[in-house]
Amino acid sequence: MPDITRRRALTATAALAATAAFTTLAAPAASAAGHDRPMPMPEHPENFDEVYKDRRIQGRPMSGGGHHHEHGGGFEVLIDGVQLHLMRNADGSWISIVSHYDPVTTPRAAARAAVDELQGAALLPFPAN
Amino acid sequence: MTVRKNQAALTADEKKRFVDAVLELKRSGRYDEFVSTHNEFIMSDTDTGERTGHRSPSFLPWHRRFLLDFEQALQSVDSSVALPYWDWSADRTLRAGLWAPDFLGGTGRSTDGRVMDGPFAASAGNWPISIRVDGRTFLRRSLGTAVRALPTPAEVESVLSMATYDMAPYNSASDGFRNNLEGWRGVNLHNRVHVWVGGHMATGASPNDPVFWLHHAYVDKLWAEWQRRHPDAGYVPTGGTPDVVDLDETMKPWNDVRPADLLDHTKFYTFDS
Numbered sequence: 001m002p003d004i005t006r007r008r009a010l011t012a013t014a015a016l017a018a019t020a021a022f023t024t025l026a027a028p029a030a031s032a033a034g035h036d037r038p039m040p041m042p043e044h045p046e047n048f049d050e051v052y053k054d055r056r057i058q059g060r061p062m063s064g065g066g067h068h069h070e071h072g073g074g075f076e077v078l079i080d081g082v083q084l085h086l087m088r089n090a091d092g093s094w095i096s097i098v099s100h101y102d103p104v105t106t107p108r109a110a111a112r113a114a115v116d117e118l119q120g121a122a123l124l125p126f127p128a129n
Numbered sequence: 130m131t132v133r134k135n136q137a138a139l140t141a142d143e144k145k146r147f148v149d150a151v152l153e154l155k156r157s158g159r160y161d162e163f164v165s166t167h168n169e170f171i172m173s174d175t176d177t178g179e180r181t182g183h184r185s186p187s188f189l190p191w192h193r194r195f196l197l198d199f200e201q202a203l204q205s206v207d208s209s210v211a212l213p214y215w216d217w218s219a220d221r222t223l224r225a226g227l228w229a230p231d232f233l234g235g236t237g238r239s240t241d242g243r244v245m246d247g248p249f250a251a252s253a254g255n256w257p258i259s260i261r262v263d264g265r266t267f268l269r270r271s272l273g274t275a276v277r278a279l280p281t282p283a284e285v286e287s288v289l290s291m292a293t294y295d296m297a298p299y300n301s302a303s304d305g306f307r308n309n310l311e312g313w314r315g316v317n318l319h320n321r322v323h324v325w326v327g328g329h330m331a332t333g334a335s336p337n338d339p340v341f342w343l344h345h346a347y348v349d350k351l352w353a354e355w356q357r358r359h360p361d362a363g364y365v366p367t368g369g370t371p372d373v374v375d376l377d378e379t380m381k382p383w384n385d386v387r388p389a390d391l392l393d394h395t396k397f398y399t400f401d402s
Contacts, residue, residue: 071175085262085333089184089313090176090302097262097333100171101312101323102275117331119241121263 045075045107055118056080057111077111082123084114097126131200131398133350136213136227136343137220138401144232147213148248150206151339152255159202164260164336166382167195171333176300179372181381186295186365187374188311189352190391192345194383197397199342211398214346217322221279223272233340235272242269242328249339258329258337268338269328276324284316289355294365299373306355310348319348353394364388 048059062076071087077096078084085097086107093103094110098117104110114123139147154160170182170191182191196212203210215227228235234247244267249256251267258266273279288309296305301313312320322344323330329337336342367376374380376389 071172071178085172087172087175090298090300097168097172099331100333100335101320101331103313118263121265123263124261126262 048108048111050108052112053115054120055115057108057115059107059111075107077107077114079111079114079118079123082125084111084123085126086110098123131204131211132401133211133346133398134213134401136215136232137225139213139232141231143213146207146210147203148232150203150210152248153206154202155256161260163195163199163202164334167336167341168260168333176298176302180300181374184301184308184311184313185373186299186307187380187388188307189349190364190374190388191380193349193352193391193394194380194386196342196345196349200398212342212346214350214400215340215343216347217279217325217344218282218285227340227343228272233343234268235270237268237270237328241265241267242271244268244270244328258334260334260337262332262334270330270338271327273325275327275331276321279325280316280318280321285318285351287316288318289351289358291355292359292362294362296365299366299370306359310351310355318351319344349394350400353400356392364392 045059047061048057050057056079058078060076062074071085075086075088076083077086087095089095089103091103093105094107095101095103096110096114099110099113102113104113134143151160167182174180174183174185176184181187182195200210200212203212220227223236227233228247230246232247234244234249237244244250245252247253249268251257256268258268288306291306291309293305295307296303301308301311304314309315310318312318323335326338326340326344329335330340330344364376366373369375374388377387379385379387
């Protein structure tokens, strides 16, 4: 990413840091029509650490400090050690920066979807994370 | 006055002028500023926090203004160019002229999703992917693989019939027209089209694919159609809503334009039908 973008992204991140408190969201009457998937609503996602299609994927509570913005509800996902920008939707579903319009049920599913999408390409470290 | 036309009705000359203007914005570096802006908002718009470009009532006016900026940039290159729209409920196959080599080029090859024909194929040398989240620098698509079908006219109709613009909590969990059009609930219109195209269109950096503009020009047209159907229903909320852009609040990143200023598209452009 060009430096200009990193700076802009960091500015946006700083502006949002105040709104990034961890929130346990109430389970809604989930509606995911068009996705053909059930939408269970675990209160806390399960940690994972596995090899999927030759990539190491990890999910864990976000380590504190720094300029993390916690759109993943305080949870982070890494692919081969590089953080994947993750976001939790109000209905408890998850999306990532490489699959942003297609919610899945868990952070692990988002990590696997990202590995599928990457087709072996390296994820770039994203400063806004 | 700018007239936005259905992409299926463009002449060969109109297609060429549009493509050439897009390529010139890319060459000059202006195109990638649009990709950056979109990606920044995608990452920062959250259901439980501040939200402006997506998953919120201002999804529609934000993208209307974003497309106006892009269209004005195109017109600074060639004043005859207007944004075409893609009615994906009608032109719903890989055989649509949209995907022909004289316009946007076709789907990606199966091995790596790389688009192999058209003016935006990496091999043509004019379309490097600079704003990206992974190491790949070539335009990718995978038309119709992640989801089978584009929305149907009946599905579009079911969303246009919704009488309320948006509803609390004004995010991806909302009922009402905006969120059903955006696609976080219901039959899923806008989001599904991003997924159907695949490749860059499925990511936060979706404007890397020029079809982004034609997709959003049609989403924008559906907003105009909804307004015609429901003349007494307006943009909501109209005041005092935390984290959400109310009718008379200014929107980032412009900070000088409100949803109220963008409700009437005829101040800026009209449609061919």
